[in-house]
Amino acid sequence: MQLEADVCIVGGGVMGAATAYAISRIADKKIILLDRYxxxxxxCSSNDVNRVFRYSYGNDQYYTKMAIESLRLWKEIEKENGQELLIPAGLLMLEGEDEHANKFNESSFKTLTNLGLGAEVYEGPELKKRFPQFQAKVGFFDPHGGVLLASKSLETFSSQAGARGVRILEKHVTAFRGKSGLEIETSGGETIRAKKLVVTVGPWTGRFLRDGLTGVTSTxxxxxxxxxxxxxxxFTPTSCPVFFTDHHYGIPAVGIDGVKVSNKELTDPVDPETARRSVDQEQIEECRIACRRFVPGLADGEVVRTxxxxxxxxxxxxxxIDRDLDNRDIVxxxxxxxxxxxxxxxxxxxxxxLALDREPSFDISRFSIRKSRRNPWMRGGQLGKGE
Ligand SMILES: Cc1cc2nc3c(=O)[nH]c(=O)nc-3n(C[C@H](O)[C@H](O)[C@H](O)COP(=O)(O)OP(=O)(O)OC[C@H]3O[C@@H](n4cnc5c(N)ncnc54)[C@H](O)[C@@H]3O)c2cc1C
Incomplete structure (x- = not known):
């Protein structure tokens, strides 16, 4: 059977599903969404119990503004689907020994304050009184922090897209090329024809990139x-916020009877095809050490999931977030x-x-695929790593 589409999306993680959802809401197009598994x-990186939502992005107002717009859209989706996806909890950034983390926390506080977004700072006994679970001299509080129910969000995007006629298929794309129209090949030997192609394959992107395009490392x-x-x-969101420590972050118990704790600075490059999918005992111990210092009530907790x-x-x-440099039909x-x-x-x-050739609602020049147009890497006040 020959498959044809106006838009073919390759990669059904949250970004592919959200794209299918967005196109199907605003345009009458034949859309196919493919995922190899x-x-x-x-x-995929999108399928877990929960994820952090925050406005805090150090001194980087750009991401804070993106987060403000995203919160509006999350609320719209929740309303449209009658689902709660983002649980308010706040984000508590605890001062520790790491100067970069401390700088990030403080500059997040300043940015939110300058933008009139109502950040708070708690010191000593005040911190203990407001958040008795935590232990630090100072804590900066972003009241807009929260917990996203990740798998449920992915399911919401994909089921809504499916309900609007998006075809969701399990297929492994091995190559694509564009001459007159696009041809997308699968491992099953099929060729799918499409007018537009959106590639959202997350950690597997490297295999589709050629020289000159911004590279990606899977860790x-x-x-x-x-x-x-x-x-x-x-440790549930009514009394416990999302938290950042020197090198770890934590998410209160939502969607599972356990608080998620993870090192946010691991740099362990892997091949996504062969990456080991089990957790090291050493990491569990490091999480316990971080908890003993900042959240003692968690330090000896039972490991309920990894x-x-x-x-x-x-x-x-x-x-x-960009088009291919040589073919504007590939996004x-x-x-x-x-x-x-x-x-x-x-x-x-x-x-x-981009796939519908419409003007972007946000300035995305920062997200250019062209290496030479991208910002240099910065540390400390900017971004934070992960989550
Ligand atoms: C441990 C962890 C914690 C995180 N925490 C946070 C957080 O707290 N807050 C936050 O905002 N973000 C967080 N993130 C980031 C966020 O989860 C990811 O940015 C997001 O899920 C990426 O989605 P994606 O759709 O791009 O990729 P993925 O979810 O990985 O989806 C890619 C899909 O492409 C498919 N695919 C690959 N190759 C092919 C092919 N050749 N043919 C067909 N299909 C293919 C794969 O099967 C996969 O399903 C975290 C990520 C991780 C890994």
Whole structure:
């Protein structure tokens, strides 16, 4: 059977699903969404219990503004689908010994304050009183932080896209080329014809990139869910925010009876085809050490779940949202560098706009695929790594 589409989207993680959702909302197009392992598979970076939402981006107002727009879109999706996807919790950034982390926390506070977004700072006994689970001299609070239900969000985007006629198929794309129209080849020997192609294959993007395009490195990240031995309620979002420590982040217990703790700075480059998908004992111990210092009630918690996920890192942690340099009918969305999930509805909308030849609603020149147009890498006040 010959498959044909106006738009073919390759990669059914959250970015591909959000793009299919966005196109199907605004245009009457024949859309095919392909994923080599099927949507919501265990290997993709989008399929986990939860993800961090935050406005805090150090001194980088650009991402804060993207987060503001994304929050509006998340609320729209929740309303449209009658689903709660983003649970408010706030984000508490705890001062520790790492000067870069401290700088990030403080500059996030200043940026939010300058933008009139109502950040708070707690010191000593005040911090203890407001957040008794935590231990630090100073804590900066971003009241807009929250927890995204990741798998549920992915499912919402894909089921809504499916309900509007998007065909979702399990197929492995091996190559694509564009002469008169685009031809997309699969491992099953099929050729799919499409007018537009959107490539959102996350950590697997490297195999489709040629010289001159911004590269991406896949890194292995390890997630640990700890269940405190007493009173898990103290660690749910009504009383416990998302938290950042020197080198780790934590997500209160939502969607699972466990607090997610993970090192946000692991740089373990891997081949996505062969990456080991089990967690190292050493990482569990490091999470416990971080908790002992900042969140003592969690340190001896039972490990109720572990997971390995891959980041798709660009050199400067900025995304790529752009057209192919030689073929404007090919659109790329990748390099979400461990912090893209919170922006998924906006990224889906931006990729949809490129595929439909519409003016982007946000300035995306920063996300150029052309290496020479990208910002240099910065440390400290900017971005933060991951989540
Ligand atoms: C451990 C971890 C923690 C994170 N925490 C946060 C957080 O707290 N907050 C936040 O905002 N972001 C976070 N992120 C980032 C966010 O989850 C990712 O940016 C986002 O999920 C990437 O989605 P994607 O659709 O680009 O990629 P993926 O979800 O990886 O999807 C890519 C899909 O492409 C498919 N595919 C690959 N090759 C092919 C092919 N040849 N043919 C067909 N299909 C193919 C794969 O099967 C896969 O399903 C985190 C990421 C990780 C890994």
């Amino acid at each position: 099927g949507l919501g598979n265990e290997y 292995r990240q390890q997630l640990i869910y700890l269940k405190p031995s007493r009173n898990i309620k103290r 997971k390995v996920c891959l980041y798709d890192m660009t050199e400067n942690s900025d995304f790529v 790329y969305g990748y390099g979400f560098s461990g912090h893209g999930f919170k922006f998924a509805p906006l990224i889906g909308k931006l990729l949809a706009g």
